[in-house]
Structure formats: structure tokens, C-alpha cells
Amino acid sequence: MRAVPLIQIDDNKNWQTILAEAVRDGHELLRLLQLEGSGLAAALGGDKQFPVLVPRPFIALMNKGDEQDPLLRQVLGLQEEELQVPGYVTDPLGELPANVRPGVVHKYHGRVLLIAAGGCAVNCRYCFRRHFPYADNRIGRKQWQEALEYVAGNDSISEVILSGGDPLLLDDAALSGLCKQIADIAHVRRLRIHSRVPVVIPQRITAELVSMLAQTRLQVSLVLHVNHPAEISSQLVRGLDSLRREGITLLNQSVLLQGVNDDPHVLCRLSEALFAAGVLPYYLHRLDHVQGAHHYALAHERIAELYRYMKEHLPGYLLPRLVCEEAGQPHKTVLMV
Ligand SMILES: *Cc1c(COP(=O)(O)O)cnc(C)c1O
Numbered sequence: 001m002r003a004v005p006l007i008q009i010d011d012n013k014n015w016q017t018i019l020a021e022a023v024r025d026g027h028e029l030l031r032l033l034q035l036e037g038s039g040l041a042a043a044l045g046g047d048k049q050f051p052v053l054v055p056r057p058f059i060a061l062m063n064k065g066d067e068q069d070p071l072l073r074q075v076l077g078l079q080e081e082e083l084q085v086p087g088y089v090t091d092p093l094g095e096l097p098a099n100v101r102p103g104v105v106h107k108y109h110g111r112v113l114l115i116a117a118g119g120c121a122v123n124c125r126y127c128f129r130r131h132f133p134y135a136d137n138r139i140g141r142k143q144w145q146e147a148l149e150y151v152a153g154n155d156s157i158s159e160v161i162l163s164g165g166d167p168l169l170l171d172d173a174a175l176s177g178l179c180k181q182i183a184d185i186a187h188v189r190r191l192r193i194h195s196r197v198p199v200v201i202p203q204r205i206t207a208e209l210v211s212m213l214a215q216t217r218l219q220v221s222l223v224l225h226v227n228h229p230a231e232i233s234s235q236l237v238r239g240l241d242s243l244r245r246e247g248i249t250l251l252n253q254s255v256l257l258q259g260v261n262d263d264p265h266v267l268c269r270l271s272e273a274l275f276a277a278g279v280l281p282y283y284l285h286r287l288d289h290v291q292g293a294h295h296y297a298l299a300h301e302r303i304a305e306l307y308r309y310m311k312e313h314l315p316g317y318l319l320p321r322l323v324c325e326e327a328g329q330p331h332k333t334v335l336m337v
């Protein structure tokens, strides 16, 4: 008898429907992966403050019956998150002081980050945004106007970064309106979109999105967030291909995570798989010391060892910059290992 796939993905569903049908419960996630009887069931937790949220196309990439699955490990809420560990704080990046007005984070010269959407399509357990006051940064029309005025009034800004939350949770019409308003500011030359949505819901790369990004006068780049080569689905590759054909620069940032990608071979395979999909590895982040994420942290010696291996085995252009964020610094800090 043929095995029936547990999770069927319907290519014809639009991304909003797929998002609405995302799994929001740890037990259901374990059930879909045939792990309800595993030790993980008793360890579930951490979701009161930061709910579980995982779209089904991402679950379809996980290995059934594998407690250690590297994709599962990123999204399953566990009681460990509730431990208070010294040195792990709620605002490790010192973003609150740089939050110059609602929805605007201006920390680095020439670039401004706009919080274009409050939520994400997936709740990554290690994320520093688990504590970010999105409710105070949810921008309505008036605040958008003020954010754009801030950019317009500061001619040192040549690049606008749409971040979040996840800007690709805005629909194509909203994004297109925003993009036009940004393009109307003469000194802005580049638009950058930081998003994990295409990784967890590749259907988000719609024809409308591609054509909108192709048409703006701004030079567009998309920075994805992929941590493990198993996250790169054939559907994602197809979507990225259509963006690349329109001249959109594709970059990736990853986070080093214990139990997910703390393996030199996995990291090298990730760089290779990204490049095969037309994406350049940009940043490899050391985990921010955010409360609730301590169990993902790696010792400095281990980080150094992993990165040295990458240096010795990858061409320079496939070696992401190893960085961390230090509050108050005018740039990301490149770690010398
Ligand atoms: C990371 C980041 C940027 C972008 O930095 P790049 O080095 O240009 O990639 C901009 N603003 C903020 C607040 C950031 O955290």
C-alpha cells in the first residue's frame, strides 16, 4: 500500500489561505510529524508569551518521526524558553533607543529600517523580536506618512529596509503603494526587503510581487533568512528564479543555532545550496542573547571552529560574514575568529 503523505500542499491555494491554515499548537505540530508519543510532548511550553506559528509548507519539509529535525527545532515552543538565564535580556540589540518614531529604527548611517508589519509568518523561537513592542509599532496610515517624512527629511538615507515583523505579510497592493511612496523620495536609491515568508510560504512570491519589484526605479534586494539547507524547497527555488530574472539581488542571513546548524558540513552545504538557488550568503549571525533563547547558544570556541572550517572549505564569495550586534555600535560587529 502506498503511504499517503501526511501533509498535502495545494499549489493553487493563495498565500493568505496558507497562512490562515498555519499550525498554532505544539501538540498538533508533533501529531503531524508522528511525534506525539515522543519526549518532546512533555517538554512543550514557552508559547504563552510567544505563540507557536508554523505554516504547513514548512512542516512538509520536516522529517517525520525525527525529534531532532533541524526545522522543527527552530519553531517548536519548549518549556526551556521560560528559564531566566543571566545575561539574556529582552532588548539585546538596544533597538528601543534607536526606535526614533513609531515603525522607524535608524541605527546605521545611510540605511533606515521600517517596521512594515507587526507579525511574521513563522515564530522562530530564537528571535529577538519575541519581546519587541509591536503593538506600539503597528503603523497605520498616519504613522506611515510620518515615517516617510522622516526618510524624506534626511538626505543621508539612500537605502530603505523593509523589515518587521515581516514586510511580505503586507499584500501586494499595500506593498506596491509603499514602494511608490519610497521611490518618490529622490535621495533613496535602494530598497531592501528582509523576509522569511518565501522560505515558509513560497507561494508568497506572486507574479504581482515580482512585477512590482521589477518596475520600481529603486534597486531592489531581498534578504532571505534560511538556516539549514533543508529549508530550500523546489518551490522556493522557482520563486527566487523569477525574482532573479528581474534583476533583484538575492542575499541570505542565517543564525548559528545549537541543534539546528552547528555542523560544519551543514553550514557548507547551506552556502552551496543557496548559491545554487541564486542567493549569496550575506551574514551569519551569532545568536543575540535574548531571553528565552539561551538553549540555542554556542560557545565561542565552537563558533570559531565552525567558521574556520567554512573558511577553509568555501570560496570567499560563499563565506557569509560572521557578525553579532552590539548595542550602541554604528555597524554590525564582524567577529574575528
Ligand atoms: C542589520 C540592520 C541594518 C542593516 O545593516 P547592513 O549591515 O546594511 O545589512 C540596518 N538597520 C538596523 C537597525 C539593523 O539591525
Ligand code: SF4
Binding pocket: 119, 120, 121, 122, 123, 124, 127, 128, 129, 164, 165, 166, 196, 197, 225
Ligand atoms: S523576525 Fe524573522 S527570525 Fe524573527 S520570528 Fe520573524 S521570521 Fe522568525
